[in-house]
Amino acid sequence: MGRLLLIGLLLVAGCSAAPEPGTSNGPVFRGTVAEGSTVDRIRKRGVLKIGGSQDAPLLSQLDPTTGKLTGFDAELGRLLAQYVLGSPKTELVTATSETREPLLSNGTVDVILQTYTITPARRERVAFAGPYYQSGQAIAVRKGTNGIAKPGDLAGKTVIAGANTPSIAAIRQVAPTAEIVEFGSDPECLAALKQGRGEAYVQDQALLVADASKDAELQLVGEPFTVDPYGIGIKHGDEEFTRFVNDWLREIQKSGLWQETWKKTIGTVVRGEAPAPPAITP
Structure with missing residues (x-):
């Protein structure tokens, strides 16, 4: 897989953040939202809760001079919040490989954006939107x-x-x-x-x-010796929200916003044009 790929996302446990200046304007969902759905709950709360990291360069790293999370996953998190809420307002919760699934299952976070590789075993416990990126x-x-x-x-x-x-x-x-x-x-x-x-x-x-x-x-x-698709983790069984996030991914891919986000994050280190986004699988 040649020049390869990176990614994952944000955190500061229990810490909320105002809309980030400089975030790309992304699409906003204009359709009907079902009462009691995940999107409805996020809108009523007024913030998208994301599990991820703040120590992953190019993916989701806290800039100590600005207090802003930077990187591919961090930008995608703000774009998803923009789609749901009309503003890039997120609450970032630190996640580890051991805590990601509990954070989803108990409702502490709405999504996990953190280089979360989709595997058959994980699909038994977590719903995945995407993949949104591919590494190895x-x-x-x-x-x-x-x-x-x-x-x-x-x-x-x-x-x-x-x-x-x-x-x-x-x-x-x-x-x-x-x-x-x-x-x-x-x-x-x-x-x-x-x-x-x-x-x-x-x-x-x-x-x-x-x-x-x-x-x-x-x-x-050497080169990567496996193929690892990264997914956006969602609470197991929430098919409606999974479809919603997949629709958003298709929108930012089709519009070129996914590629633009890659270029200003991962693309500042990895040479060449932005790779084609991976095909979204049900």
Whole structure:
């Protein structure tokens, strides 16, 4: 998958944000909203609650100088709020791989936008709109590391991975004899790699490219060896809201707003034209 793809989104637990200046004007839903539907509840509340991250460069990162979340996922979150509410007003809740599903099921958040790979197992617990982006598992090492050039080279090595992520199954598939060490977040995994607690780190290339753009000690090895579609997580069984979000995705793809968002976030690091958005699947 050549130059590849990134993405995911926002947070500050329990912290609300006013409409962000400079956000692209996106479409606004003009149709009828059913009483008691998810869209109706969001409108009555006046804010879209999103689960995500604030420490993912190019995807959803808090700018300490402005207090604004920047990146592909962060922009998409504001655009979805614009579609639902007519203004990009969001409330950002910090999510981890372990808390995403509980946050959806108990209604703490309306959506998860956080490099959330769609898998058959997750579909049994979460509804997904999208995919809205596509990435793949890739390998990162400390700069200057020798002996790891392809997935098979992970055999017998200590490999770092995020807990509860598709990286674990991907490592077991290509290198069954690797010893996997799990950590709870991308920053924790990066810190462990730099401390020598593992010889390689396997993660979505989306996140690794963003990490490498900020950290000269990190080196990516080879190309992605899986295909991972990112979805927008929605409470399981909420088919109406899932269709609603998919309709919004089709609108921003057709209008070119998806591509525009990519260019001003991920496209500032990844060379070339914006990729074609992935086909939305039911």
